[in-house]
Amino acid sequence: MRTAHTVDTVRRAEAELMARLPEGTLMQRAAAGLTAACAELLRSGSGSGGGRVYGSRVVVLAGSGDNGGDALYAGARLARRGAGVTAVLLAADRAHPGGLAALRAAGGRVADDPFDALDTADLVLDGITGIGGHGGLRPDAVPIARAARGSRAVVVAVDLPSGIEADSGEVPGEALRADLTVVFGTEKPGLLAGPAREYAGTVRLVDIGLGGILPSVPALEALQHLDVAQLLPEPGAASDKYRRGVVGIVAGSARYPGAAVLAVAGALRGGAGAVRYVGHATDAVIARFPEALVHAGPPGKAGRVQSWIVGPGLGDDLDAVAEVLAAPVPVLVDADGLRRLAAEPALLRDRAAPTLLTPHAGEAAALLDTTREEVEAAQLAAVRELATRYGATTLLKGATTLVADPDPRTPVRSNTMGTPWLATAGSGDVLAGLAGSLLAGGLSARDAGSAAAYLHGLAARRAAADGVPVTSYEVADALGRAWRDVRETGGS
Ligand SMILES: NC(=O)C1=CN([C@@H]2O[C@H](COP(=O)(O)OP(=O)(O)OC[C@H]3O[C@@H](n4cnc5c(N)ncnc54)[C@H](O)[C@@H]3O)[C@@H](O)[C@H]2O)[C@@H](O)CC1
Numbered sequence: 001m002r003t004a005h006t007v008d009t010v011r012r013a014e015a016e017l018m019a020r021l022p023e024g025t026l027m028q029r030a031a032a033g034l035t036a037a038c039a040e041l042l043r044s045g046s047g048s049g050g051g052r053v054y055g056s057r058v059v060v061l062a063g064s065g066d067n068g069g070d071a072l073y074a075g076a077r078l079a080r081r082g083a084g085v086t087a088v089l090l091a092a093d094r095a096h097p098g099g100l101a102a103l104r105a106a107g108g109r110v111a112d113d114p115f116d117a118l119d120t121a122d123l124v125l126d127g128i129t130g131i132g133g134h135g136g137l138r139p140d141a142v143p144i145a146r147a148a149r150g151s152r153a154v155v156v157a158v159d160l161p162s163g164i165e166a167d168s169g170e171v172p173g174e175a176l177r178a179d180l181t182v183v184f185g186t187e188k189p190g191l192l193a194g195p196a197r198e199y200a201g202t203v204r205l206v207d208i209g210l211g212g213i214l215p216s217v218p219a220l221e222a223l224q225h226l227d228v229a230q231l232l233p234e235p236g237a238a239s240d241k242y243r244r245g246v247v248g249i250v251a252g253s254a255r256y257p258g259a260a261v262l263a264v265a266g267a268l269r270g271g272a273g274a275v276r277y278v279g280h281a282t283d284a285v286i287a288r289f290p291e292a293l294v295h296a297g298p299p300g301k302a303g304r305v306q307s308w309i310v311g312p313g314l315g316d317d318l319d320a321v322a323e324v325l326a327a328p329v330p331v332l333v334d335a336d337g338l339r340r341l342a343a344e345p346a347l348l349r350d351r352a353a354p355t356l357l358t359p360h361a362g363e364a365a366a367l368l369d370t371t372r373e374e375v376e377a378a379q380l381a382a383v384r385e386l387a388t389r390y391g392a393t394t395l396l397k398g399a400t401t402l403v404a405d406p407d408p409r410t411p412v413r414s415n416t417m418g419t420p421w422l423a424t425a426g427s428g429d430v431l432a433g434l435a436g437s438l439l440a441g442g443l444s445a446r447d448a449g450s451a452a453a454y455l456h457g458l459a460a461r462r463a464a465a466d467g468v469p470v471t472s473y474e475v476a477d478a479l480g481r482a483w484r485d486v487r488e489t490g491g492s
């Protein structure tokens, strides 16, 4: 599991640890980890260097805080290993004194002209701001950050890409996009939530000894293979199709039969014992999936299910949404179902069984009565607000998918397994089917949503492995392989 803690939590834990250790220990641990990561990058030949630390050209962008201190100390360590290190001081009179002295003592120097230095750099260390940064890059830092990004150098962010907001994942102005982010002690929410996450590149965690001090419940978490493997239902010897769960799907219409087919395709790979389709696309569903149980409607007459999925491709025939939400089983509401809910939130009021909402940014905007742009700029705030306002677990789709429970103390789950290939028609229908199927298998709404998002992303990566565009049907088809992947790595 990847976990992220808020800035306040990190500062409290750091203060507690610092009180027990000689002064400067934490910063030296951070600088040592940073140096190791940079040395590895330089040796691997990333950037324009010759595959060595010795003789490579490193530029340290140092702001006025401890983030700049970390970067300067790492610069000093690289200089001692033979790198030519130049510091660009964003606030010359407030640079970290110890870090600057160490850099000078190791043979590093302060740049006369930042742009000349960046022109020939192999690696740039971004120490402009870390967890103390707010409001995006300052105007004087913007041209320097642009020159760094435009150079041939590999960019390594210290703790966080400068310009992102650590706690909210928002990017209020310009920020410096990194190839690698070396984060200290624990991840910060902005590394697991969009849009900030897209600035971080690969994330590498350096242990500075906060492990035993940080609270065990983080603010955000991201499942990994092993976590997903442990969540997936596994049929036992006593299972029959009803015990494995029957998932009911109300989707598709004469106009959009494909949504029904794709939702059924996702559901059939979610481990449920049977998939019951209800709606106007029975012929299309049966033609593709003879194993599906079909019923023309209404849902109440279709037979028992352990969960319902309602919404994909329903069009304007939305009476079934209220009917399904009145059932005492877990319900996943997607697409057109969410439109109905935005018009009548009271449909959720009397529900005792779990509800999972799966909006994309546009649907989330309608549910929150705001704009898509606002949702995309503040994804973490939006998913939390949706979950509390509607009293339902909410999965907000995007380049980073977030899943929040109504209880704000429950960590938000972030799915970092997505791929841009998933931005294709019908991929949400497959995800809804898969997540609803996991609900029928007995997973909580939060587990079902986050495990489904993970498998869905992994399947898309598998299907797009040779770099060709994938269709949603191919993503559904690759779900079996994704499931096997996590099982094998998960060791179960
Ligand atoms: N204190 C320690 O011993 C440790 C500190 N750590 C490092 O310290 C960082 C936090 O240090 P600070 O609290 O000094 O905070 P930062 O270094 O993130 O930045 C704070 C400084 O930047 C200024 N600032 C804020 N927003 C800005 C912006 N948009 N543009 C330019 N300047 C801006 C502030 O006025 C302040 O002077 C962490 O991110 C981490 O890198 C870690 O190494 C762990 C150990």
Ligand SMILES: [K+]
Binding pocket: 067, 126, 127, 128, 129, 130, 157, 158, 159, 160, 161, 162
């Ligand atoms: K930084």
